[in-house]
Amino acid sequence: xxxxxxxxxxxxxxxxxxxxxxxxxxxxxxxxxxxxxxxxxxxxxxxxxxxxxxxxxxxxxxxxxxxxxxxxxxxxxxxxxxxxxxxxxxxxxxxxxxxxxxxxxxxxxxxxxxxxxxxxxxxxxxxxxxxxxxxxxxxxxxxxxxxxxxxxxxxxxxxxxxxxxxxxxxxxxxxxxxxxxxxxxxxxxxxxxxxxxxxxxxxxxxxxxxxxxxxxxxxxxxxxxxxxxxxxxxxxxxxxxxxxxxxxxxxxxxxxxxxxxxxxxxxxxxxxxxxxxxxxxxxxxxxxxxxxxxxxxxxxxxxxxxxxxxxxxxxxxxxxxxxxxxxxxxxxxxxxxxxxxxxxxxxxxxxxxxxxxxxxxxxxxxxxxxxxxxxxxxxxxxxxxxxxxxxxxxxxxxxxxxxxxxxxxxxxxxxxxxxxxxxxxxxxxxxxxxxxxxxxxxxxxxxxxxxxxxxxxxxxxxxxxxxxxxxxxxxxxxxxxxxxxxxxxxxxxxxxxxxxxxxxxxxxxxxxxxxxxxxxxxxxxxxxxxxxxxxxxxxxxxxxxxxxxxxxxxxxxxxxxxxxxxxxxxxxxxxxxxxxxxxxxxxxxxxxxxxxxxxxxxxxxxxxxxxxxxxxxxxxxxxxxxxxxxxxxxxxxxxxx
Numbered sequence: 001x002x003x004x005x006x007x008x009x010x011x012x013x014x015x016x017x018x019x020x021x022x023x024x025x026x027x028x029x030x031x032x033x034x035x036x037x038x039x040x041x042x043x044x045x046x047x048x049x050x051x052x053x054x055x056x057x058x059x060x061x062x063x064x065x066x067x068x069x070x071x072x073x074x075x076x077x078x079x080x081x082x083x084x085x086x087x088x089x090x091x092x093x094x095x096x097x098x099x100x101x102x103x104x105x106x107x108x109x110x111x112x113x114x115x116x117x118x119x120x121x122x123x124x125x126x127x128x129x130x131x132x133x134x135x136x137x138x139x140x141x142x143x144x145x146x147x148x149x150x151x152x153x154x155x156x157x158x159x160x161x162x163x164x165x166x167x168x169x170x171x172x173x174x175x176x177x178x179x180x181x182x183x184x185x186x187x188x189x190x191x192x193x194x195x196x197x198x199x200x201x202x203x204x205x206x207x208x209x210x211x212x213x214x215x216x217x218x219x220x221x222x223x224x225x226x227x228x229x230x231x232x233x234x235x236x237x238x239x240x241x242x243x244x245x246x247x248x249x250x251x252x253x254x255x256x257x258x259x260x261x262x263x264x265x266x267x268x269x270x271x272x273x274x275x276x277x278x279x280x281x282x283x284x285x286x287x288x289x290x291x292x293x294x295x296x297x298x299x300x301x302x303x304x305x306x307x308x309x310x311x312x313x314x315x316x317x318x319x320x321x322x323x324x325x326x327x328x329x330x331x332x333x334x335x336x337x338x339x340x341x342x343x344x345x346x347x348x349x350x351x352x353x354x355x356x357x358x359x360x361x362x363x364x365x366x367x368x369x370x371x372x373x374x375x376x377x378x379x380x381x382x383x384x385x386x387x388x389x390x391x392x393x394x395x396x397x398x399x400x401x402x403x404x405x406x407x408x409x410x411x412x413x414x415x416x417x418x419x420x421x422x423x424x425x426x427x428x429x430x431x432x433x434x435x436x437x438x439x440x441x442x443x444x445x446x447x448x449x450x451x452x453x454x455x456x457x458x459x460x461x462x463x464x465x466x467x468x469x470x471x472x473x474x475x476x477x478x479x480x481x482x483x484x485x486x487x488x489x490x491x492x493x494x495x496x497x498x499x500x501x502x503x504x505x506x507x508x509x510x511x512x513x514x515x516x517x518x519x520x521x522x523x524x525x526x527x528x529x530x531x532x533x534x535x536x537x538x539x540x541x542x543x544x545x546x547x548x549x550x551x552x553x554x555x556x557x558x559x560x561x562x563x564x565x566x567x568x569x570x571x572x573x574x575x576x577x578x579x580x581x582x583x584x585x586x587x588x589x590x591x592x593x594x595x596x597x598x599x600x601x602x603x604x605x606x607x608x609x610x611x612x613x614x615x616x617x618x619x620x621x622x623x624x625x626x627x628x629x630x631x632x633x634x635x636x637x638x639x640x641x
Contacts, residue, residue: 003039005090006032014088015062015113026063026263030055033082034291036090041081042310044094045433046104049289049302051081053180053260054148057284058082060266061146064274070144071115071131075124075153077105078303079178087113097433099609104434119437120402121375122156124149125175129162129279132171144274145172151179151195152187152352155374166279167251174273175252175281178260180288186300188352189374194246195283247281256283261290300355323492328484328522329426331461331494333358335468336395337365338498343472347387349373350397351380357397357426377402381409381421388419393472397424400440400483401431407446414479415450421479422471428457428483429523429572430601430615435608440483441601444520445577447481448550454503455481455550457521461494463547469498476503485522485572487611504551512542515632516564520546520579523572523620530625539633541568549579552586561592566632568597570625575600597628 004010008025009032012018021029034055041048051058059082061072067087074080084102085093089111095101106114116127128147135143153159154177166173179195181187247254255273258265266284273282288303289295294313295302307316340346340362348370354360362370373380377398384394398406403425414421428440447455454476458464464484471480509524510531519527524545531541542564544556560567569580580598587594599620606614615621 001043003036003043003094005036005085009033009036009085009090012086013090015067015086018059018063018086021063023264023267026059026267030059030263033059033085036085036093037081038292038310040094040096042308044096044098045304045307046081046097047078047304048292049295049299050076050079050150052292052295053286053288053290054079054178055082055290056261056263056266057148057176057178057286058086060263060270061148062086064267064270065144065146068112068115071128071146072113073116073124073128073131073145073147074106074118075147075149076121077118079148079150080106083113084111087111097435097608099613100607103608105437117437119434120405121153122149122158124153125159125162125166125173128173128175129166129169129171132173133169136169136171141172141277143172144174146174146176148176148178151177151181151192152375155187155189155191155352156376157378163247163250163252163281170278172277173279175279177256177281177283178286179257179283180286180299187374188372251279253278253280254283255280257285258283260284260286325489325492326461326494327358327487328458328461328464328489329356329358329486331464331489332397332424332426332468332484333361334495335465336370337362339468339472340366340369343393345391345393346395346472347371347392348395348397349380349384349387351375351377351402353397353399353402353426356399357424359397377406378409381406381423382413384421385409385413385417385419388414388421389417393420393422395422395424395468395472397426399427399438400425400429400443401427401438403443404446410447410479411450415452418452418478420471420477422468423479423481424468425481425483427486428521429485430606430611430618431486432611432614433608436605439601439606440485441574441606443481443483444549444571444573444579445581448577448582452478453481453550454478454548455483456548457483459507459519459522459524459545459547461489461491462496463501464489465494465496466499466501467547470501470503473500478503483521489522490525501547504548504553506544506546506548506553506556508542508556509545510541510543512564513540514564515539515566515568515629516542516544516560517568517570517625517629518544518546518560518579518583519570520549521572523570526615526620526622527568527570527625529622530629533622533626534629534633534635537630537633537635539629539635541629546579549582552582554586557583557586558590561587561590561594564594566595566597568599568625568628568632570620571600572620573600574603576603595632597632599625599628 008029037051097104105119108117124147128145132145288299305315348359348362350357350359351373352375354372384396387394425443431438447453456467458467467482517527569583571579575598
C-alpha cells in the first residue's frame, strides 16, 4: 500500500527545500506532515502521540536553523518522526521500526541530521551542552545547539545536572522544554505543578506580553540596548511571579511559555533567539497527540497504539478462539496485589512505567502503597532502599535496560547494606522494535558480579508468581532480582497457588542421554521445543531449568557434569559474563571436563525488528537450538528437506 504525502511535503527532501517556502505556507506543511504521520503509523505501527505533538516545532526548527550544521538533539526520540520525514527519509518512513528499516529513534549512523543517538530519557541537554562547549572551544560562536526535552524527561536528575552546568558556561545552547504534562503515562511530581503555575499565571503572562509589545516600539541602539531590555523584563518577572525563577536561578535565560502549535509564533521566537548568545530555555506548551482527537483524549493509550483504523480509531487486535497466555507484566501487576493483600509490608515503586509494568493496577487499588516516581531510576532504587530500612518489602519494577541507569544505587544503597529490595526487571532479553537502546541484554552480567544479590528468572507464569512470593517472605534477607521478558508467557491458566521456592534451587525437567540443556528464564521454552523437534532424530537431551544464576544450584550442576559430557547453556542475555559464563566458572572451579556450547545474545549490538526475527538472526530460536543439539549429537541433516 503506497502512502502519498501532501503537495508541499512531497517536495521537501531536506530542510533546504523547506526554507524555500514562505512563512504562510508552513501552516499547510504542518497539516500535511501531521496527516502523513497518521497515515503511515496507522498502517505500519510505531509511536504516535509524541510526534503529533511536535509537528509545528519540528517544522519551525528546520525552517529557522541551519541543520545539520546547527546541532539538533531530540530527547528520548519518540517525537522525532516529523524530524525524520523532513530530513530526507520521507519515502522510506514506512519502514520505521521494521527489520532492516529505519530506527524508531534518532540514530547517528542513519543520518547526519541525527546528531546524537537516543532512546532513554533526559540525555539531550548534556549532549547539546557538550556539543556547544566543543564549538566554543573551536571558536565557532555562531553555531547553534538545540536540545528538545519534554517535561517528563525534565524530572530526571541528569537534566538538572546538565542545566546547572550549562548556566555556568558561555556555551551557545538552547533548551526547548516541550511541556505537555505527559511522559508515557501522565507526568507526576512537583515540577509538573511548577510548570503549570508558570503557564497559568495570567498576571505574569499578560505583563510579559505587554512589556514585549512596548519594547517592540522602542529604538534599540546606544540609548536602549538589548541588555537593558532584558534587565527590565527580568525585573518585571520577579515582581509578578516568584515561580518564574527556577531556571533563571540556574543562570538560564528563560523565555515563554508560548503556544507550541502556533507555527508563526514559533518561527518568530526561534529566529529572535538565534541572536541571543549563551545558555537559554524556551518553554512551549503542546498537546500530545495534537490533531488526532482520540490521541488527545487518551494520551497514554495512543503513545504507541499499534495498527489502527485512522477513520474510526479502532485499534486492531488479534482475535483468538481459545484462551491465550497473559503478558508477564500483567501477571506481575495482578500478583503483587494478591501478595500485598496477604502482606501489609509490601509496596510498589516504578519510574514512570505504571502502564508498561502493570503496577498501575496496584496504584489504582492501593494508592498509598504503590508509587510512580517519574523518570528517575536512581531515585526509584534508593527510595526503595529507604523503605526497606523501615521493614517494607518493596517491589521496584524497572525495565532491564533502564536499570543500567541506577547501577551505582543498586550497589551502594541496596547490596552493600544487604537490603531485601525486590528488583523486577521487565523487558529482559530482546524487546523487538525499540532496538538496541531498549534490549535487556546486560542485566545478568551486571547483576551477577554484585555480592549479596539473588538473581532469578521464571520459565513461565507460575514460576514468576512463586519467585515473587518467595522474594517477599520474611526469611528472604537479600536483594532479589526477578527478570522476565516483554510479551506473553505460556500458561493460559496462570493463576496458580503460591509455593515457596528454595533460593538457588533449579528444576530437572527431563532426564536424557549424552547431552544436557541448561536454560535460564523464559527462553527455556525455546529449548523445550527444540528437544521435542530432535526426538525424531533419536536425540534425547536432558533439560534443566536453573531458575537462579546466583546462587547456582551446585547440587544439580554436580549431577549434570557427572552424567553428561555435552552441555548447551541457553539464555536471553549477553554471552559475555552471563549465565553460560557462570556455568563455565563452576566447571573450572570443580575440575570438570565437558564440551560446553553457550547460546545467548552475541557480543554485538542487535538492531530492531520483531523478537521472532531477532532471535532467528542471532541463532537463539528453537530451530537453532535444535540445530546445535543435532550438531553435538553428530546427526547429519539433509538440507534438501
